[in-house]
Amino acid sequence: MSLLEIQDVTHTYATGSGRPVLHDVNLSTGEGEIVALVGESGCGKTTLGRLIAGLHEPSSGRISFDGTDIAGLRGNRRRQWRRKVQMVHQDPYGSLNPGLTIGSTLAPGILQHKLATWRTVQPEMIKLLQQVGLDATPAFLQRYPHQLSGGQRQRVSIARAISLQPSLIVADEVTSMLDVSMRVAILDLLLSFQRDRGIGYVFISHDFGVVRYFAQGGRIAVMFFGYIVEEGPVEELITSPRHPYTHMLLQAIPVPDPVLVRKRDEEGRDPERMIGEPATSGCVFANRCPLVQDVCRKQAPALTEIGTGHRSACHFSDEVPPLVHLTDDAA
Numbered sequence: 001m002s003l004l005e006i007q008d009v010t011h012t013y014a015t016g017s018g019r020p021v022l023h024d025v026n027l028s029t030g031e032g033e034i035v036a037l038v039g040e041s042g043c044g045k046t047t048l049g050r051l052i053a054g055l056h057e058p059s060s061g062r063i064s065f066d067g068t069d070i071a072g073l074r075g076n077r078r079r080q081w082r083r084k085v086q087m088v089h090q091d092p093y094g095s096l097n098p099g100l101t102i103g104s105t106l107a108p109g110i111l112q113h114k115l116a117t118w119r120t121v122q123p124e125m126i127k128l129l130q131q132v133g134l135d136a137t138p139a140f141l142q143r144y145p146h147q148l149s150g151g152q153r154q155r156v157s158i159a160r161a162i163s164l165q166p167s168l169i170v171a172d173e174v175t176s177m178l179d180v181s182m183r184v185a186i187l188d189l190l191l192s193f194q195r196d197r198g199i200g201y202v203f204i205s206h207d208f209g210v211v212r213y214f215a216q217g218g219r220i221a222v223m224f225f226g227y228i229v230e231e232g233p234v235e236e237l238i239t240s241p242r243h244p245y246t247h248m249l250l251q252a253i254p255v256p257d258p259v260l261v262r263k264r265d266e267e268g269r270d271p272e273r274m275i276g277e278p279a280t281s282g283c284v285f286a287n288r289c290p291l292v293q294d295v296c297r298k299q300a301p302a303l304t305e306i307g308t309g310h311r312s313a314c315h316f317s318d319e320v321p322p323l324v325h326l327t328d329d330a331a
């Protein structure tokens with residue numbers, strides 16, 4: 001059974017344009033699994049993450065956790081579900097209350113969920129500091145977020161999430177505001193919790209390099225304007241994309257080799273296609289697609305199984321060309 005199951009979820013913000021920002025999303029993840037959500041800014045990654053973490057309710061569709069529809073959960077069962085799914089945000093400074101010490105940030109959740117008592121909460125918090133690589137002392141618990149570096153603040157956010165012993169963490173662009181030197185350390189820290197505690201992740205990022213590192217062995221779902229257009233095992237999807245949008249994103253990753261850049265351009269990389277409005281009928285990607293044909297303007301392709309655990313929403317997924325920078329003759 002899946003840990004998390006998202007079925008036909010559509011979401012429209014009451015305060016937004018009135019158009020859905022997620023359309024008929026279907027996605028599932030098993031215990032301890034990593035599923036990465038990738039796509040350009042505004043495609044709905046954070047919205048989907050917030051629905052999974054229960055911070056918004058979907059306009060329609062169903063989200064089940066441990067086999068139970070979360071919309072129907074009440075009382076203690078609802079509290080348990082809220083504890084088991086935690087979210088770590090992109091901006092650790094924004095998500096930590098600047099007026100609270102680290103101790104006052106960590107203690108309430110632990111006490112509320114009865115994971116420690118008033119007597120044991122301090123040693124519990126010190127243990128957490130040590131587990132996330134922070135100075136494990138009572139003095140550190142007295143510090144405020146502004147007294148910490150960006151990396152330390154993100155470690156506090158991670159400590160707050162793991163303090164509630166979750167089964168799933170939604171990690172939303174968790175390294176994008178950190179120095180490059182700090183990024184791998186934070187990713188490795190999160191991976192250690194997957195390895196040692198079986199915590200699964202919904203890992204949101206626009207960076208395929210980061211996703212390839214973090215989600216190895218897991219799956220990627222590629223989103224375009226609120227639709228999942230391709231989903232599959234990480235290595236297979238990154239080396240042999242079967243949707244023209246995934247192909248375009250991967251082909252746009254900068255390479256430091258001018259010969260390769262020329263070869264990509266000769267083979268049809270068209271910067272003009274990197275921008276453009278989503279189509280309002282037929283395939284949502286039709287206005288940008290290099291493979292577009294008449295049928296794409298008329299009929300939206302379903303997300304269809306094209307290999308084991310690999311799905312693509314394209315009428316012409318067989319015609320997506322190999323990536324230039326990964327073919328032998330490009331070397």
Ligand SMILES: Nc1ncnc2c1ncn2[C@@H]1O[C@H](COP(=O)(O)OP(=O)(O)OP(=O)(O)O)[C@@H](O)[C@H]1O
Nearest residue numbers: 013015016021039040041042043044045046047048
């Ligand atoms: N609270 C909100 N009210 C109204 N519209 C919103 C709200 N939050 C997001 N949106 C809109 O929903 C769409 C999807 O936004 P979302 O933040 O989920 O995308 P994203 O892929 O995570 O982008 P980014 O990588 O820039 O965070 C965007 O058009 C955005 O403007």
